[in-house]
Structure formats: C-alpha cells, structure tokens
Amino acid sequence: MATAYQDRKIPVAPLNAGDAPFFEGAAAGKLMVKYCNDCKQYHHYPRPMCPFCYSTHTEWRQARGTGVVYSFSISRATGPIPYAIAYVTLDEGPTIMTNIVETDLDTIQCGQKVTVVFKPTEDPKLAVPMFKPA
Amino acid sequence: MTIKGKAYIGGIFEHPARKLGNDISQAELHAQCSKGALEDAGLSFKDVDGYFGAGDIPGGLLSMVDYLNLTVRHLDQTYTGGSSYLYLVAHAAEAIAAGKCSVALISLADFGRRGTAVRDRGEGIAEQPFEYPFGPVTVNLYAMAAQRHMYQYGTTSEQLAQVKVAASHHAQWNPNAVIRKVLTTEDVLNSPMVADPLHRMDCCVVTDGGGAVVVVSPEIARQLKKPKVKLIGVGESSKDQMGGKIDLTYTGAVRSGPIAFAEAGVTPADIKYASIYDSFTITVVETIEDLGFCKKGEGGKFVCDGNLVSGVGKLPFNTDGGGMCNNHPGNKGGITKVIEAVRQLRGESHPKVQVKNCDIALAHGTGGSLGTRHGSATLIMERE
Numbered sequence: 438m439a440t441a442y443q444d445r446k447i448p449v450a451p452l453n454a455g456d457a458p459f460f461e462g463a464a465a466g467k468l469m470v471k472y473c474n475d476c477k478q479y480h481h482y483p484r485p486m487c488p489f490c491y492s493t494h495t496e497w498r499q500a501r502g503t504g505v506v507y508s509f510s511i512s513r514a515t516g517p518i519p520y521a522i523a524y525v526t527l528d529e530g531p532t533i534m535t536n537i538v539e540t541d542l543d544t545i546q547c548g549q550k551v552t553v554v555f556k557p558t559e560d561p562k563l564a565v566p567m568f569k570p571a
Numbered sequence: 572m573t574i575k576g577k578a579y580i581g582g583i584f585e586h587p588a589r590k591l592g593n594d595i596s597q598a599e600l601h602a603q604c605s606k607g608a609l610e611d612a613g614l615s616f617k618d619v620d621g622y623f624g625a626g627d628i629p630g631g632l633l634s635m636v637d638y639l640n641l642t643v644r645h646l647d648q649t650y651t652g653g654s655s656y657l658y659l660v661a662h663a664a665e666a667i668a669a670g671k672c673s674v675a676l677i678s679l680a681d682f683g684r685r686g687t688a689v690r691d692r693g694e695g696i697a698e699q700p701f702e703y704p705f706g707p708v709t710v711n712l713y714a715m716a717a718q719r720h721m722y723q724y725g726t727t728s729e730q731l732a733q734v735k736v737a738a739s740h741h742a743q744w745n746p747n748a749v750i751r752k753v754l755t756t757e758d759v760l761n762s763p764m765v766a767d768p769l770h771r772m773d774c775c776v777v778t779d780g781g782g783a784v785v786v787v788s789p790e791i792a793r794q795l796k797k798p799k800v801k802l803i804g805v806g807e808s809s810k811d812q813m814g815g816k817i818d819l820t821y822t823g824a825v826r827s828g829p830i831a832f833a834e835a836g837v838t839p840a841d842i843k844y845a846s847i848y849d850s851f852t853i854t855v856v857e858t859i860e861d862l863g864f865c866k867k868g869e870g871g872k873f874v875c876d877g878n879l880v881s882g883v884g885k886l887p888f889n890t891d892g893g894g895m896c897n898n899h900p901g902n903k904g905g906i907t908k909v910i911e912a913v914r915q916l917r918g919e920s921h922p923k924v925q926v927k928n929c930d931i932a933l934a935h936g937t938g939g940s941l942g943t944r945h946g947s948a949t950l951i952m953e954r955e
Contacts, residue, residue, distance in 0.1 A: 526817075
C-alpha cells in the first residue's frame, strides 16, 4: 500500500499579537522558535512569557530545522486528499505540531528523522514549517 | 473540606433519542432532560436552587435559568468538552457541602451535527495559529496518541478493538443504543481507516440527545425514594502540550484519579464498575492505566480476554454500551458516564449487565483532545 503525498491548500488562522515572526520567518525559509534567556529552554507554541519560568526575557531563534517524528496520523476521511498531521520533536527540544510531506505517507514512522521544508499558505506573506524524511 | 458523604445523586435521566429533527429546540431538549431527572428523583423545578451547565446552553447559563424559570442561589458554568458534566457533578457536590445550594440541576442537550471538518475555532485563541494550518480534527489528534502508545508500549490495533467489542456486548441489551450488533475484532479492524491507526469502529457514535443529573444534600436525599447513591470522592485536572514537552501516552487521569481515590479512601481494587469516557478506543486504554487499574503501558493487554465485559472480566465498564455503541449526545458523553454508574449502584442497569453487589463505582470523563488539551474528572460513588 502506498499513499502518495499531494500538496494541499494550507489555511491560516488570524494571528495574535507576537505570532508573525514564526510565519514570516517560514516565508523567508527560517524555522523560528521561542527561546528563554533566563531558563535557557525553547518552548512552543510561542509566547512572549516563558511557560516554564515565566520570564519575559524571551527571544526568537532560528532552529536547525531537524528533528524526529514524535507521532503522526494520516487523515483519510477529513479532506479531499489524505494528509499526515504530526508532532515533530526538534533537536532544540520542543515538540511542534506540523505535517509530514513529500514522502509516501504510509512509510512514516515514529522516531523517523526529518528535516524542515516550508509550505506556502493562503496568505502570500505567510508560510508554515512542515517536515520531510531527512 | 471534603465532599465525602456530603452530596448524593438524587436523580438521573438519559434522553432516549439518538437522532432528533428540527421540531425540538436545544432549550426544550434541556428542559425535557431536566424534567426527566427531577421526576426520577421525585423533585420538581421549584426545588432546584442551583443550576450547572457547560458549553451547550444556548445563550449561556442565564438564558437557561430564565427559560426554566428557576430561582437559584448558586450558578456554575464550566466547559471542558465532554468531561464537563463530571466536573459539574464535582462542583455541585462542593457547593452543596459548602451550604450554597441543596438541589443542584445539571443538564446536557445538544445535536451531533458538527461533523469532522477542520474548524477555525475563532480569533484570539493563543494556540490556534500554530495548529489550524496542519489540519487537526478530533480523530487525528486522538490517533496521534494511539500511534505513540503503540510505538512506545507495543499496543496493537487488535487490543484497541477489544474496547469496542466489549462495549457492543453491553449495547446489545440497550434498546436505545445506536449499535446493538455484537461486534468482533474483525468488524473493527475491517472498518475503514479514518485516521491511522484509528478505524471508524475505534470511534464513538455521533448522536443528538442529552441527559440530566440532580445532585442533592444528605437532608434532601433522606426524603427521596430511590436507592441512595453517595458521592465519596471527586478529582479534576487537565493535561496539555506543556510548553512543547509533549507526552501523548498519558492523560489528566494521572492527577484526577489519585485525588478522587484519596478523598474516597478507596483503591482501584474496590471499584466494582467503571464508566470510562470512550470517545475513542485509545481513550479507554490510556485512562484505565492512569487510574491505576493496570500498569502504564499494559492497558492494551488489560482490555483483552473480556476484561471490560460485565459478568466476565475484572473491570466491567460502560454497561449501557457507552459512547462506543450507545450514545454520545452532541459529541459530549460525560453525563451518560455518570448516569450508568448511578444505574449500576441502584441496581437499575439491564439485568444482563448489572454487576452483582455493585457498592462502589467510578465515573471518569475525558473532554477535549488527548492530542492537544483535555479535561479529566473522576467521580467515585457508593451505594448507601
């Protein structure tokens, strides 16, 4: 069995204050993650205040864009085409919601090494990070 | 302060409908369910002095209190998805124990019309921009929990299927259940894959309907004719993405369970019957591990050999057929979890599934998503 990957139209939700660097970074080919200068940990989804130590000394940093699949599921009945939602654990630490793309969806496995690719959204100024097998 | 022994479940009602037309409004459905539970208790709307609701009240709490023409001295609206109604029972018990009300009405009424589309949940929700583009829906989020549980603990699709099979053994005796056919492992595994690794039959049914529960003070309970069902322990918590330190292999039951067991002064071994929220088969497997009915990672093995089937196994569960086969009104199954536990304690479950000497029962709710954020509430009740 094989389930070929197909590009799908990616919607965006209205951004909240402070969210834009993630999506604008992706449009510029950068995976941006929030880092806390006090407790020295990355977190996701991004907040101005660190969710671990509650410091406001957080900043955006560019992640390497590599990680491993924590978990995934192939939605076969939701949209017009199948797609693979996933959580990927970045080498920097945090696990982020994403999609696995550009591969036979039936070959995806937990623990698989992946690397970031950026996919355009309905908004030409904004892109999102997705991942393909490394 | 403890609620132990300070509040009783006085009345229960599960609406018999599973599919409703446009000839009944949501408010009227709330009213019908409320009336049913009050009649079951032997009380009337005039006795109600506390009203408790979740996210399915059209216009919010005040609109429903107005519609029912109640005069109350305590109000509580708590919305944690399908688990809401277990939180509300806990909150009602707490309010009664504190003397803030003596007859607490909790109602659920909704229509399961939402379907499986990816929904923009609205503006201002912090996590929404970071999830919506990736196509999260209820089933693929629970599926990611199942996928990880399988990877980490070796849980199999055959094991998950036993949850559905066990529920179907119970549902065959429930004339109102959506699925009354006794299902086999193959029936589950051969049903279409909706979101790997979950098949259609790993999912609960989608229904319209509702129910209501009346929680009363000991003074009121003494005046009622039904067998007395006493709340002896309640626990609540939540579980989420933890800033990106995500772990999908456990639920908030790891916290709500111990709180409830400690208050009740009982252990999992004392539980004769358990209503376990069964939105998906994986929900049950993770929850029974987290409540301590088996070790972490062994839930898949535990649900085999008919262990969840009444009269057969160690932990009779969801003897009404549960959300798996009976009812999941408006995608929220919490109230039916409470209702079947009360039926078991009263000895009112169907004779084919009634647990013998059922003196202590547990009801647990999981609302929201195992894959992102969910509420967890545990109730422990005792027949007096």
